[in-house]
Amino acid sequence: xxxxxxxxxxxxxxxxxxxxxxxxxxxxxxxxxxxxxxxxxxxxxxxxxxxxxxxxxxxxxxxxxxxxxxxxxxxxxxxxxxxxxxxxxxxxxxxxxxxxxxxxxxxxxxxxxxxxxxxxxxx
Numbered sequence: 377x378x379x380x381x382x383x384x385x386x387x388x389x390x391x392x393x394x395x396x397x398x399x400x401x402x403x404x405x406x407x408x409x410x411x412x413x414x415x416x417x418x419x420x421x422x423x424x425x426x427x428x429x430x431x432x433x434x435x436x437x438x439x440x441x442x443x444x445x446x447x448x449x450x451x452x453x454x455x456x457x458x459x460x461x462x463x464x465x466x467x468x469x470x471x472x473x474x475x476x477x478x479x480x481x482x483x484x485x486x487x488x489x490x491x492x493x494x495x496x497x498x499x
Contacts, residue, residue, distance in 0.1 A: 378403035378488045380472050385493030388462050392497070396457040398472030398490055405453035409475045412446060412457045413483065414468035414495075421471065425457060426480040435480055439465070462497045469494050 384396040396412070411426035425446040427434045434446050445458040455472060470493050473486035 380490035382490040382493040385495045387496045393460045398455045400453045410455040411473045414470045416468040
């Protein structure tokens with residue numbers, strides 16, 4: 377049973393920073409592309425960032441490019457999302473997902489999801 381557990385969310389002020397972590401257990405982390413999605417209040421879940429299983433490809437949503445950085449530690453089976461220069465519009469529940477195929481922007485391609493972690497950014 378593959379499980380994903382996110383942590384690191386919380387309250388931050390605009391311009392601040394947070395670092396999210398997602399630990400994967402019960403599976404071979406190295407074969408999964410790992411992504412972060414988020415669901416703002418009253419909106420649908422949207423893509424944020426993805427890191428390919430090989431570690432040589434990553435993509436970001438335009439809204440976070442230059443502010444967020446995704447990274448992965450295969451030895452620790454963990455993916456991170458460093459969020460800098462936070463904005464109130466970054467407020468959302470953040471989810472990590474694991475996919476065995478490379479369709480990074482397609483939510484339906486992700487085999488496993490975490491329970492989500494709340495990020496709230498105040499003005």
